[in-house]
Amino acid sequence: MSIPEGGEFGLIGRIVSRLGSGPATILGPGDDAAIVRAPDGRVVASTDVLVDGRHFRRDWCGPEDIGHRAAAANLADIAAMGAVPTALLVALCVPPGVDTEWIESLADGLSAEAAVVGASVVGGDTSSSPTLTIAVTALGDLGGAAPVRRDGAQPGDILALSGRIGYAAAGLTVLSRGFRTPKKLVEAYRRPEIRYAAGPEAAALGATSMIDISDGLLQDLGHIASSSLVAIDIDPEAFDVPAQMRDAAKALGVDPYQWVLAGGDDHPLAATFPPEVSLPPEWQVIGTVHDGSGVTVDRKPWSGGLGWDHFR
Template sequence: MTNRDLSRSDGATLADLGEFGVIDRVVGGVTTGEPVMIGPGDDAAVLAVPTGAVACSTDALVEGVHFRKDWSTAAEIGRKAIAVNVADIEAMGATPIGVTVALSAPADTPVAWLDEFAEGVRTECATAGVHLVGGDTTSGPVISIAVTALGDLVGREPVTRAGARPGQVVAVTGRLGWAAAGLRTLSRGFRSPRAVVDMQRCPQVPYGAGRVAAEAGASSMIDISDGLLADLGHVARASGVSFDIDTSTLEIAEPLQAVAAATGGDPLAFVLTGGEDHALAATFDTAPAGWTVIGRVGEAASDGPLVTVDGAEFEGNAGFDHFGAAR
């Protein structure tokens, strides 16, 4: 019996497949085209990049830290693994072209879970416009996923965190606070509002917006993974500037208000400090269509906060830090 003959319902586990069977289950049937010269199956993939400039980023997702199997389906976990990584490529102003996926999982993980995970990976790759070109598998005590994404800068200079200039505007595209509201909802044992729960399970990355920003002259850019204030703080430090956010420009959608009312939270805090939405923030002389101006860039004060809210220092945690207090 072949690996493909093992169905989703017969109770088969990854141990029944073996390492190469697991690999085949994920990449079998994957189709490639430009810019992929060599796809899965060799020691490394080869992608043709005429400009010679490639953006590369790697993210790891660990069970119990970035996702829970009782909260998310395997397909949602697969989609999230791709989305959060490709967002980093978008934030450099590059065009995403390929990803590799390394999967570690317990040997008794059901084959059905793997098949659904692979389906989610392929679905999000198609949405993001990238090719799955390889990866690795190994056994481990919990499920962990490491994705490396590559992007073609198409002859443009990369948009880094270090280019913001006083007098410019800071603008965002994508949703803010929805994933944080979803996390609050799931943590309290609820499954609705469904819209915010879905955003926690898999972010809606504004694919293509990074290229638009680069073409519009973005001087700096970042994806919002740890929280708007925390991530703008990274840009402020790299650029030697300060930011002031005007809260009157921020959308606080009804689902965020509903979660805050039900759980005793602050809907504005979701927007300012909630991570995992993977929206994009960038600085411009003039923001392009599709981007919302939320504040301005100023000179950095030697003894003042790097990011202020309505002209004042924000009281509370600015965002998430895996290894310590929120930044």
């Protein structure tokens, strides 16, 4: 069915019928506003916009994949503060020619990714637009803990990463060259796999700073370095670059470390910790914090790209 047949409210009804309800939801979609529990008394909030042709392509990703990606980008930001995500609000701008089945699958992806962390889509808005645009706002709860900000890194801290990195960037390169394999890399781009629990885990371990790596490791760590007034050095030998990624890089004429150090969309969490902290195996030490400024690789400036910039 095309959208004009059901109209805006028919479309909203079909979307809402596919959404679950998380434990933090008191009142979900259907009223002027949703009501979400905030037992901590503070609400962590983040928002992100995905634009067709800029952040995703419908010939590269199915609607359910795009829903997962849109939710994940926001849920990871909540986790990076040391919080647990509780709810999502979604605004959807749809061009002519997109049918309701496509949008229902998008809603399925949004709902499924939110459910990974026990959250749900509690409301939003729809509009017509020349360009398909998805705007998501995520809410979260700190559970009584202090937020982990970007400005707390100290010289002597260790830098650790939780989650895979470089996979999505490699998948994007593969797709942009007209290929669909290796499947593991392509699927990493289409649908990120994120350790959301790593955020509260890092906070409990005493993380001094933390960030979601969405635009590239070097670029995002630069935010911690500048906010904390420190220098960060990355050890390239700390990364286990899998054979599939190395093979794809060789075939495409790309340095795989460009994907690892400057690629986005995997959304691992990077955090700094006091050196005496014993980290669980899900956290991999990848560098150190020093006096100074900026981010280096093996104590030298990186000569390649730094990461994604929406206006570059």
